[in-house]
Amino acid sequence: MGKYLAKRVLYMFITLFLIASLTFFLMKIIPGTPFASANKLSPQQVEIMKAKYGLDKPVPVQYVTYLGKLAKGDLGISFQFNNTPVTDLMIKRLGPSAQLGFQAVFFGTIVGLLLGVFAALRQNTWVDYGATFLAVLGKSIPNFVFAGLMQYYIGVKLGLLPVLFWKGFEYTIMPTIALSMFPIAIAARFMRTEMIEVLGTDYITLAKAKGASFFEIAFKHALRNALIPLITVLGPLTISLMTGSLVIEQIFAIPGLGEQFVKAVNVNDYPVIMGTTLLFAFLFVVVILIVDILYGIIDPRIRLSGGSK
Amino acid sequence: MKKSKLSLFLVLTLVFSLVLSACGGGKKESGSGSEGEGESSAKQEIKILDSSEIPTMDTSLAEGSTSFTYIANVGEGLYRLNKDHKPVPAMAEGKPKISEDKKVYTFKLRDAKWSNGDPVTADDFVYAWQRAIDPKTASPYGPYMMDGKIKGAKEITEAGAASKEYDLNTLGIKAIDDKTLEVTLEQPFVFWEDLFAFPTFYPINKKFVEEKGEKYASNAENLLYNGPFKLTKWEGTDATDWVLEKNENYWDAKNVKLEKISVNVVKDSNSAVNAFEAGETDMTGLLSSDIVPQYEGDDRMVSWLEPTVFWLKMNQQNEALKNVNIRKAIAQGFNKEDLAKSILNNGSIAANFMVPKDFVEFEGKDFREKHGDLIKYDPKAAKEAWEKGLKELGVDKLEIRYLGGDTEAAKKTDSYMKNQLEKNLPGLTVKLESVPFAVRLERDNSQNYDLQFAGWGPDYGNAISFTDLWLTGGGSNRMDYSNPKYDELIKKAQTDYATKPKENWEAQQEAERIMIQEDAGIAPVYQRGANILLNPNVKGLAIYNYGPDYAFQWVEVKGE
Numbered sequence: 001m002g003k004y005l006a007k008r009v010l011y012m013f014i015t016l017f018l019i020a021s022l023t024f025f026l027m028k029i030i031p032g033t034p035f036a037s038a039n040k041l042s043p044q045q046v047e048i049m050k051a052k053y054g055l056d057k058p059v060p061v062q063y064v065t066y067l068g069k070l071a072k073g074d075l076g077i078s079f080q081f082n083n084t085p086v087t088d089l090m091i092k093r094l095g096p097s098a099q100l101g102f103q104a105v106f107f108g109t110i111v112g113l114l115l116g117v118f119a120a121l122r123q124n125t126w127v128d129y130g131a132t133f134l135a136v137l138g139k140s141i142p143n144f145v146f147a148g149l150m151q152y153y154i155g156v157k158l159g160l161l162p163v164l165f166w167k168g169f170e171y172t173i174m175p176t177i178a179l180s181m182f183p184i185a186i187a188a189r190f191m192r193t194e195m196i197e198v199l200g201t202d203y204i205t206l207a208k209a210k211g212a213s214f215f216e217i218a219f220k221h222a223l224r225n226a227l228i229p230l231i232t233v234l235g236p237l238t239i240s241l242m243t244g245s246l247v248i249e250q251i252f253a254i255p256g257l258g259e260q261f262v263k264a265v266n267v268n269d270y271p272v273i274m275g276t277t278l279l280f281a282f283l284f285v286v287v288i289l290i291v292d293i294l295y296g297i298i299d300p301r302i303r304l305s306g307g308s309k
Numbered sequence: 310m311k312k313s314k315l316s317l318f319l320v321l322t323l324v325f326s327l328v329l330s331a332c333g334g335g336k337k338e339s340g341s342g343s344e345g346e347g348e349s350s351a352k353q354e355i356k357i358l359d360s361s362e363i364p365t366m367d368t369s370l371a372e373g374s375t376s377f378t379y380i381a382n383v384g385e386g387l388y389r390l391n392k393d394h395k396p397v398p399a400m401a402e403g404k405p406k407i408s409e410d411k412k413v414y415t416f417k418l419r420d421a422k423w424s425n426g427d428p429v430t431a432d433d434f435v436y437a438w439q440r441a442i443d444p445k446t447a448s449p450y451g452p453y454m455m456d457g458k459i460k461g462a463k464e465i466t467e468a469g470a471a472s473k474e475y476d477l478n479t480l481g482i483k484a485i486d487d488k489t490l491e492v493t494l495e496q497p498f499v500f501w502e503d504l505f506a507f508p509t510f511y512p513i514n515k516k517f518v519e520e521k522g523e524k525y526a527s528n529a530e531n532l533l534y535n536g537p538f539k540l541t542k543w544e545g546t547d548a549t550d551w552v553l554e555k556n557e558n559y560w561d562a563k564n565v566k567l568e569k570i571s572v573n574v575v576k577d578s579n580s581a582v583n584a585f586e587a588g589e590t591d592m593t594g595l596l597s598s599d600i601v602p603q604y605e606g607d608d609r610m611v612s613w614l615e616p617t618v619f620w621l622k623m624n625q626q627n628e629a630l631k632n633v634n635i636r637k638a639i640a641q642g643f644n645k646e647d648l649a650k651s652i653l654n655n656g657s658i659a660a661n662f663m664v665p666k667d668f669v670e671f672e673g674k675d676f677r678e679k680h681g682d683l684i685k686y687d688p689k690a691a692k693e694a695w696e697k698g699l700k701e702l703g704v705d706k707l708e709i710r711y712l713g714g715d716t717e718a719a720k721k722t723d724s725y726m727k728n729q730l731e732k733n734l735p736g737l738t739v740k741l742e743s744v745p746f747a748v749r750l751e752r753d754n755s756q757n758y759d760l761q762f763a764g765w766g767p768d769y770g771n772a773i774s775f776t777d778l779w780l781t782g783g784g785s786n787r788m789d790y791s792n793p794k795y796d797e798l799i800k801k802a803q804t805d806y807a808t809k810p811k812e813n814w815e816a817q818q819e820a821e822r823i824m825i826q827e828d829a830g831i832a833p834v835y836q837r838g839a840n841i842l843l844n845p846n847v848k849g850l851a852i853y854n855y856g857p858d859y860a861f862q863w864v865e866v867k868g869e
Contacts, residue, residue, distance in 0.1 A: 032747030036364075037372045037449040039750055039763075042784050044470035045452050052447035081546035082365040084527070089547050151580065156587045163587040164580050165550075165573060253575040253584075255549040268747040 008292075012285045019281045020274070024066055027270045028059055034079045034268040053079065066274075075278070076271035080264065086275040090257065094279070096166050097249070097256035101242030103176040108183025109234060115184065116191020121218055123196060131188055138185030144247040147178035151251060164253040175252045179245055186233060194226035227298055235291035239283050351868035354569040355847055355861075358581050360594035362547055362574055366540070367526035368511045369441040372449040374858050380508040381857035382553060384536040387416055387434070387490075388506035392851050392863050394770075396502035400429060400512065400535070401490075411497035411808050412460075416490040422558045423514055424534040431484035433512035439477040440518075441509055444469020450509045454768070455480075458504065460493040497807045503769035507856055511535075534558075537565045537862035549574040553861070566865045582842065585609075591844035598655035598718065601840050612656045612840045616668035616854045617766040618775075620660070621726075621832040625789040627759045629707050633828060634698030639760070640684050640825075640832035642691035643729035649835050652725055656838025661685050663821050664772045665836045668854060671814045676772055679818050683825040684833065688733045695734045706736035712758040715743040723762060726834075753787050761788075762834070767855045772817045773802060774855075779824055779831075790830040795820050 035041060035049060050056040054065060069076065075086035112135075119131035154174060155163035162171045198204065199222055207221050246258040257276065264272035361375045368380055381389075389399035398404060402419035421429040441451030442462050455462035460481030468475035481493030494501070504510065514533050518525045526532055529543040529551070537559050543551035553570040556562065573590070575581045578597035584590045596604075604610040623630045623639065630636060645659035658666070661682035669676050699705060713723035720743055727739040739760075744752070752758050767774035776799050777783060781791040798820040806812040824830045843850065846867050851860040 031751060032745060032749075033751040033754065034747065035449065035750075037453070038747075039753060039785060040453045041449060042452065042456065042466070044466050045447075045449065047470040048444045048466070049447045049449065078546075080364055081362070082367070082370050083523075084546045088545070092544075092547060148579065151583050156583050159587065163583050163589055164575060165589075250577040251580050253549065253573065253577070253580060255547070255574075259576065260547070266745055266747065 008289055012289070015285055016278065016281055020067070020070060020278055021063075023274045023277045024063055027274060030268065032268045034270060036080070036267060053077075070278075075275040078264075078272050079269045080267050080272070086271045089260065089272065090275055090279055093255060093257045093260050094243075096254050097245075097258060098242045100172060100175055100179060100248070100254065100256065101238065101240075101245075103172060104179035104241050105183050105234065105238045107176055108180030109187045109230075111180070112184040112187025112189075113191050113230075115188040117195055117218055117223065119188065119192045120195030120199060121214075128192075131192070135185040135188040135192075138181040139189075141181070142247075143178045143181050143245070144251060146181055147175065147248055147251045150174045150178060164251070166252070166254045171252075175248050175254060178251075179241060179248050183234075183237060183241070186237065187230060190230045190233065191226060194229055195222055198222045198226045224298060228295065231291055231294055231298065235287045236284070239280070239287050243280050243283065351866060353567050353866055354571070355567065355591045355844075355864065355866060356571045356573070356589065357592040358575045358584060358590050358594050359572055360574070360576055360578075360581075362549060363543070363551070364546055365526065366532055366543070368437065368508050368513060369446050369448045369451060370526075371508055374856075377508045378857040378859055379540070379551075379553070380511065382536060382859075382861055383532075383534045383538050383540055383556070384508065384511045385421075385559075386506055386508070386511045388502050390506050390851070390853055390856065390860065392849070392860075394851070394853055396506040396770075399506070401505075405492075412494045414492045414494070414501070415485070416492065418488045418490060419560060420488075421535055421560045423517075424539050424556060424558055425514075425517070426558070427514060427516070427533075428487070429512055429514075429535050430487045431490040432487070433514055434490050434510075435482050435484050436515040436518075437511060437513040438482045439480055440513060442466065442480055443477055444475070448509075454504065454507060454509045457495055458498065460495045462495070496804060498771075498773075498803065499807060499810055499813055500769045500771040500773070503771070503855075507769065537561070538567075538570065561862075565862050567861055570861055585842045591847050592850075593842045596655070596840045596842065598653055601655040604840070604842065608845055609842050610840055611843045611850075611852075612838060613852060614656065614658065614665075614667050615766065615837045615839045616665040617764055617837045618660050618663065618665050619762065619764040619834045619837065620663070621834065622753075622758075622761040622763050622788045623829075623831065624756055624758055624761070624787075626756055627709070629698075629702060629709065630759060631789075632698045632701055634694045634701060635707075636829040636832070637684075638691045638695035638698055638734055639730060640691075640829040641687045641694070642733040643726055643832075643834075644686045645834055646686065648722065648725055652721060653835065653838070655840060657835045658838070659686070660833040660836045661825075662833055663825055663831065664775045664817070668767065669770055669772055671810060676814075676818070680822050680826075683822060684829060691733050692735070695737075699736065706738070708738040708740060710740045710742055710759040712742050712744065712749060712752060712761040714749065714762065715745050719743070719762070726762070756787050756789070764837070769855060772814075772821075773799070776817050776820055776824075777803070788830075790824075790828070792823060792828055792830075795823050795828075798823075 035046070041049070047056065054062060073087065078084050078086055078089055081089060115131040115134060119128040122128055151163055151174065154160050161174055165171055204217060204221060207217050212221070243257055246262050248254070249256040249259045260272070261276045264276065359375060363375055363379050364373055365371050365376050366380060368384065371377055371380055385399045387399065387401040388396040391397045400418055400421055401416040403417065405414040405416040407414055418429065418431060423429060438455070438459070440446055441448050442455055442465050444466065452462065452466040456466055457463055461479040465475045465477065465480060481495070483491045485491055512535065517533050521531050524531045528545045529540040532540060534540070534556050537556060538553040539556040541552050541554045550571070550573045552572070555565050555568050559565065575584060575594070578594075578600055581593040582596070582600055585593050621639065623636050625631045649657045649659045661684055662677060662680070664676050666675060666677045699707070711723065711727060713719050723741055723743065727741055730739050731737055749761070753761060753763065765775060765778065778785045779790050779795065780786065780799055781796050798816045802813045802816040802820070806816055825833065848865050848867055849863040851863060853859065
């Protein structure tokens with residue numbers, strides 16, 4: 001296990017290094033100016049401003065400087081949020097995004113899981129059809145539609161929950177529900193299929209024969225095995241939700257990463273784009289590692305050994 | 310069986326709430342949402358929404374209207390724009406003494422204090438201006454506002470760009486004593502009052518900046534205020550909420566009624582409207598045009614015409630666009646009335662001119678009164694000019710690239726323009742290129758376009774803010790427009806007529822006529838309308854045409 005971990009961590013760093021290099025060179029070829037007032041700047045001023053951000057140096061020099069700073073954990077300063085270190089920006093913004101994404105995955109998985117399990121247990125009844133219908137709805141309707149409808153009816157018309165902002169738990173409820181539609185749909189679909197398959201296996205028949213209760217069979221024996229494929233998709237899904245949803249963050253005015261990242265891309269804020277990409281990549285490789293470890297815990301048949309096939 | 314099911318739910322709920330409370334642990338003010346309900350309507354506090362964070366509060370580095378707006382509400386320069394959008398003496402005590410050649414201005418400063426109790430001195434101005442022009446600061450607006458206007462500015466920028474030595478003391482600003490400031494201009498110009506009211510020219514306390522170093526202007530604590538309000542909460546450039554409170558140290562504090570302004574950033578226009586309808590805010594940011602028709606005739610919507618004009622730049626490096634008949638055909642070949650009314654539908658008007666309406670006036674007359682419409686939609690004239698132009702070029706069809714934005718609204722406008730032009734000018738193929746703003750600016754810089762949909766808003770209250778764009782070789786020309794007659798008139802307006810408002814005015818009107826009517830140098834499209842929702846009880850909001858967007862110092866909340 002220890003050897004396996006060491007190897008994986010080494011691979012993680014190689015991956016991150018490659019991603020860091022790739023984004024750096026991509027930044028050099030994306031078109032457009034990083035200066036917001038470019039139409040008002042004289043050529044002399046452009047020279048001066050490029051020098052300030054080190055953009056006047058040859059690309060290899062910039063690359064080495066960038067890697068050197070990166071090794072020290074310095075991601076540079078943002079162009080649009082002037083003089084603010086990128087790490088500060090990301091740390092502040094990651095909190096709300098991560099909380100929202102985590103809540104959405106958590107809530108969505110539990111609801112989806114229950115929907116899927118009950119649909120499987122009551123296969124081809126109205127429970128099943130109802131759950132499937134909900135899952136299709138959740139997957140096919142974009143979450144900003146739910147968000148907009150909830151904001152207007154629950155927030156403005158009924159006044160039950162705050163319309164927008166991010167100032168406490170009650171503010172997180174509507175965005176969480178809106179964002180959880182997709183995980184609900186995914187979890188429900190996966191669970192239904194897997195449960196049906198697992199429920200048909202011999203050991204479940206044995207458990208039934210032994211007189212185990214309906215509930216025991218479903219949640220103790222079947223669920224654990226049915227969970228494995230779900231975990232595979234949940235890992236990356238958690239990351240994509242935790243690193244910010246542009247639309248939901250905009251609609252509910254949540255100070256998160258997604259919105260900041262898209263804005264950075266639009267205005268060519270190179271340091272923020274590179275920093276955020278690296279952060280996403282980092283979270284991704286970490287979560288993939290965790291998922292792999294989780295497999296072993298949930299299903300002892302999957303063994304983690306030093307890479308031997 | 311039932312019991313175990315229930316306990317599972319209990320466990321899940323417990324876990325869920327534990328996780329949530331752990332996540333929410335860092336938030337202090339979860340209770341603040343409820344305080345709004347008990348508020349009496351006459352309390353001098355307002356809540357407003359903005360559509361962007363404040364990119365910087367450092368006057369030397371500010372370059373966008375959000376920064377200018379908050380800087381102008383918490384700071385003050387020699388002059389300030391008043392309620393009616395006229396520059397009036399502010400930190401300066403009365404009008405300056407002006408030398409005979411109108412180049413040297415001597416200001417007496419009033420007794421004013423920074424929010425830490427320090428007096429505002431002439432040195433604070435000297436320091437601020439030198440800091441803004443210093444190439445080390447790399448300010449975008451410093452050189453843009455000073456070069457060619459304040460003596461010595463251009464030389465410093467040029468030396469900085471060439472990595473040569475420069476001396477900041479050669480800039481035309483000098484402290485005679487603590488309360489006397491002497492400013493030397495490169496050459497006289499009529500709009501000097503506007504310039505001295507602009508946030509780039511505000512004073513900065515040197516001692517404070519040096520004490521704070523890198524941290525200066527990074528949050529509310531690392532700033533000093535000499536304006537009507539002070540920031541009491543602002544966590545930095547990426548903060549999405551902040552609070553302004555009345556500055557008791559402000560020299561004119563007795564005329565400031567408003568005690569507190571709470572600002573929140575909401576970028577989605579629909580969400581802003583929902584917040585307004587739910588009573589969460591007294592004022593929204595600019596409304597997107599799909600919302601405007603719903604509030605037509607509603608007294609909560611405030612609408613005005615911005616002095617921002619959109620036009621097609623026609624790059625004369627392209628052989629076809631070098632031909633004046635082709636340019637005239639394009640400039641007359643699209644229905645702008647329909648565009649403004651049906652597609653934009655937000656109070657924008659068709660522009661048959663370059664210098665906007667409701668922008669500048671002289672002796673009670675709007676700039677537009679003399680030559681109202683210089684070039685209008687006229688499909689017949691367009692077709693005639695088109696055919697003539699094609700004949701002169703010796704071709705029977707043309708393909709022209711059209712560089713536009715990549716937002717939904719921009720794409721809608723651009724495809725309408727393509728459709729109109731291709732319909733009215735037979736043989737024309739318009740190739741749309743939708744690119745992000747940053748890319749469009751770069752391609753404007755390198756003149757890599759044929760037609761470009763672009764806009765311009767002024768930085769000071771004189772038509773020269775528009776007309777000097779098209780001087781031969783001018784920094785913002787970037788389309789090879791050149792007409793010696795035009796250059797002569799604008800140069801005259803900048804020099805001989807610099808202090809003669811009437812001649813200055815007339816020269817620019819004539820120049821505009823030549824540029825638009827005779828040369829069709831650009832094809833004007835529309836002048837933008839702006840709309841916000843504002844609580845009718847909030848009175849006295851000043852809405853500005855350039856520099857800051859709003860001033861809150863005359864705002865008063867009236868009871869029901």
